[in-house]
Amino acid sequence: MTLTDMQTPFYRIKEADLLYDIDLLQTALSENWGSNTIMSYSVKTNALPWLLHYLKEKGFYAEVVSEMEYDLVRRLGFPGKHMIYNGPIKDKKTWEAVLLAGGLVNMDSTYELDWIKEISSLYPDRQFSVGLRVNCDIAVMCPQEELAEEDGGRFGYCYENGVLADAIKRLDVLPNVTIAGLHLHSSTKSRSVEVYGALAAMACRLAKEFSLSLSYVDMGGGYFGGRDDRPGYPQYMKEICRVLSSCFDREKTTLIVEPGVSLISRATTFETEILDVKQIRGITYLVTDGSRVNLNPQVTRHVYPHHIVYKQRIRREALPVQWVCGSTCMEYDRLFELTDAPALLPGDRIIYDTxxxxxxxxxxxxxxYFPAVYIEKTDGEIFTAREPWGNDEYLQKYHW
Ligand SMILES: Cc1ncc(COP(=O)(O)O)c(C=O)c1O
Incomplete structure (x- = not known):
């Protein structure tokens, strides 16, 4: 079976490319911080069970942000102590389970300060370690940055207004609770290396200001990956570790990263086929069987990196405008415009990269419904990680 014969649309994950990025990250971490590092995969980015299991086998922890994700990774065999529980919406039972199992909990919310007080008095003989998600003003630290949100991030405890200091004070009075880590995940549109340097500097500043003896600094995710025109793990880790090494001991403080998109971009393509070609008032519309909703359902992207595989090698006239459209009946389901390009025909494949x-x-x-996901193994074998959904799957749990 080859993927050329498979019914489109489908996602393809190329194991060789995935291994390449795993190795790139591992090498960047060990060259810059030694062995005291943790790679934790951001489950929300792509919770494909095959992928989660694969990354577990490669030594990754699971970074989860919901009870559902926690349950999923638990079923897939991640031990509690290899989980990092993040996010603003925590489930109390899950929170306790991760903490008691020796996993990492990065606190983000006001209510977690009450929970930790409660659990610390419930188990006075146990020692609890927690992390704090830091919210700091990136616009001030890196004025040239293009931020994800104009007002700045909304997660974590705010440094500038003293909420972080208050949280630290509340934890300091609990005899069996240690502030073990700081979590600095932040989103910027530019995903620049400089912002990671500034965040690492913030970790140094906070450790000094609040006399924190940190067992870990969690730099989160948000890196570019799989793109030759952008920085990658070697550049990010070099900068992060350059800054962190000025204030933390590599032997004592673990460097944690939580990559999502950067780890799996290069390896994954979405493969579609042209079903129809229509002329409407001077424009050629190419109707494909994959949709914008399969690539960017939030409709925030305007660029869809892709390549084309022609079904037949024949002479093709160049057309001034061809619009590649998706498989839904929505007008906005248009992906990109080809200008002065060879005429595409039914059967040609448009393959979206990253x-x-x-x-x-x-x-x-x-x-x-959901398209299939195939894994192209390093030995060429094709593994079906998800069969395409039909009505058998859709109708489960409905009643009428
Ligand atoms: C806390 C945390 N860690 C890691 C990630 C992964 O980010 P990315 O997929 O950009 O690497 C996210 C994504 O939002 C996140 O919120």
Whole structure:
């Protein structure tokens, strides 16, 4: 079986490329910080069970942000102590389970300060270690940055207004609770190396200001990956470790990273086929069997890196405008415009590159159900990680 014969649309994960990025990250970490590091995969980015299991086998922890994700990774064999529980919406039972299992909990919310007080008095003989998600003003630290949100981030405890200091004070009075880590995940549009240097400097500043003896600094995710025109793990880790090494001991403080999209972008493509070619008032519309909803359901992207595989090698005239459109009946389901390009025909394939992050997991059940996911193993074998959904899957749990 080859993927050329498979019914489109489908996602393909190429194991060789995934291994390449895992190795790139591992090498960047060990060359810059030695062995005291943890790679924790951001489950929300793509919660494909095959992928989670694969990364577990490669030594990754699971970074989860919901009870559902926690349950999923637990079923897939991640031990509690290899989980990092993050996010603003925590489930109390899950929170306790991760903490009691020796996993990492990065606190983010006001209510978690009450929970930790409660659990510390419930188990006075146990020692609890927690992390704090830091919210700091990136716009001030890096004025040239393009931020994800104009007002700055909304997660974590705010440094500038003293909320972080208050949280630290509340934890300091609990005899069996230690502030073990700081969590600095932040989103910027530019994903620049400089912002990671500034965040690492913030970890140094906070450790000094609040006399924290940290067992870990968690730099989160948000890196570029799989793109030759952008920085990658070697550049990010070099900068992070350059800054962190000025104030932390590599032997004592673990460097944690939580990559999502950067780890799986290069390896994943979304493969579609042209079903129809239509002329409407001077424009050629190419109707394909994959949709914008399979790639970017939030409709925030305007660029869809891709390549084309022609079904037949024949002479093709160049057309001034061809619009590649998706498989839904929505007008906005248009992906990109080809200008002065060879005429495409039914059967030609449009293959979207770097399609792994926030695509498979965000695809809705809209008109068409979930497409298949195939793994192209290093030995050429094709493994079906998800069969395409039909009505058997759709109708489960419905009643009428
Ligand atoms: C806390 C945390 N860690 C890691 C990630 C992964 O980010 P990315 O997929 O950009 O690497 C996210 C994504 O939002 C996140 O919120």
């Amino acid at each position: 399609a792994g992050g926030y695509t498979i997991c965000l695809t809705p059940l809209f008109i068409h």
